Amino acid sequence: MSVSSLGYIGLSVSDQEAWKAFLGDILGMMEGVPDGDTTRMRMDGYAWRIAIEPGEEDDLVYTGYEVPDVASLRDIRERLRNIGVEVTDGSPELCAQRGVMGLFQCEDPSGLQIEVFYGPNVLTDIPFVSPAGIKEFVTGEQGLGHIFMESSDIDRLREFYVEGMGFEMSDIIHMPLDPSTPDVSVDLEFYHCNPRHHTIGLAPGGGNKRMHHFMLEVPTMDDVGFTIDRAERAGVPVPIPLGRHSNDLVTSFYMVSPSGFAVEFGYGGIVIDDNWKLARHTTPSMWGHRGLGGR
Ligand SMILES: [Fe+2]
Numbered sequence: 051m052s053v054s055s056l057g058y059i060g061l062s063v064s065d066q067e068a069w070k071a072f073l074g075d076i077l078g079m080m081e082g083v084p085d086g087d088t089t090r091m092r093m094d095g096y097a098w099r100i101a102i103e104p105g106e107e108d109d110l111v112y113t114g115y116e117v118p119d120v121a122s123l124r125d126i127r128e129r130l131r132n133i134g135v136e137v138t139d140g141s142p143e144l145c146a147q148r149g150v151m152g153l154f155q156c157e158d159p160s161g162l163q164i165e166v167f168y169g170p171n172v173l174t175d176i177p178f179v180s181p182a183g184i185k186e187f188v189t190g191e192q193g194l195g196h197i198f199m200e201s202s203d204i205d206r207l208r209e210f211y212v213e214g215m216g217f218e219m220s221d222i223i224h225m226p227l228d229p230s231t232p233d234v235s236v237d238l239e240f241y242h243c244n245p246r247h248h249t250i251g252l253a254p255g256g257g258n259k260r261m262h263h264f265m266l267e268v269p270t271m272d273d274v275g276f277t278i279d280r281a282e283r284a285g286v287p288v289p290i291p292l293g294r295h296s297n298d299l300v301t302s303f304y305m306v307s308p309s310g311f312a313v314e315f316g317y318g319g320i321v322i323d324d325n326w327k328l329a330r331h332t333t334p335s336m337w338g339h340r341g342l343g344g345r
Contacts, residue, residue: 293338
């Protein structure tokens with residue numbers, strides 16, 4: 051078994067106001083009830099999906115993966131203990147803070163705080179209303195989107211996420227870094243835990259941030275197009291313009307977030323099932339995405 055989905059992420063950011071405007075006015079997320087000085091943003095019926103806490107890291111500082119019930123929580127905890135991961139059960143205070151019925155915490159091999167939870171607060175009385183006019187995001191069983199992380203120790207991360215958390219590989223993109231030196235390439239690895247093609251991606255890298263980008267998905271091309279316009283009007287840098295990925299077939303573009311890492315925004319990702327077969331791609335994108343992987 052695996053975790054069910056990416057439930058929430060926590061970011062430590064040096065410019066909270068800029069992040070609030072970015073997630074709200076540009077990406078269309080709704081402000082939820084804050085947790086002290088931590089702003090929390092919604093994208094569906096869940097009480098929150100992205101927490102923005104004041105800090106200096108300008109990076110991902112924790113991720114919360116959802117499981118359906120307490121039995122599944124125990125199963126994942128056992129899997130992690132079996133590969134030598136130290137696991138701490140969440141206190142009632144922490145569960146109340148996160149708004150979940152139960153959780154445990156551990157660290158992935160890069161030192162990222164991982165939480166596995168069940169029973170999130172769901173707000174049927176305060177429906178999601180986007181300040182930017184997005185009707186809905188693609189969440190549900192596919193979770194909030196995906197995160198793409200860079201690490202200098204992919205082997206240990208792979209063991210943690212596959213053997214511990216139960217992820218399965220979706221495919222690999224063998225990507226040249228520059229068209230002029232096609233023999234210099236990296237392997238990007240993509241992993242799923244539900245019908246979303248990938249919930250996590252791993253790339254070798256020695257960058258100073260864990261987070262390369264996170265991705266949010268909307269149901270229509272118009273939702274993406276209007277977001278491109280909002281980003282352009284607000285002067286948000288778009289280092290990678292519209293394109294369609296080779297593996298999950300998402301049509302997307304990438305913005306620079308107020309913390310420097312990227313945010314991918316797209317639509318049309320494929321959903322996968324138990325008959326999924328591994329594949330190896332030699333380009334990140336079918337078309338577009340100029341600037342990505344030497345394209
Ligand atoms: Fe992505």
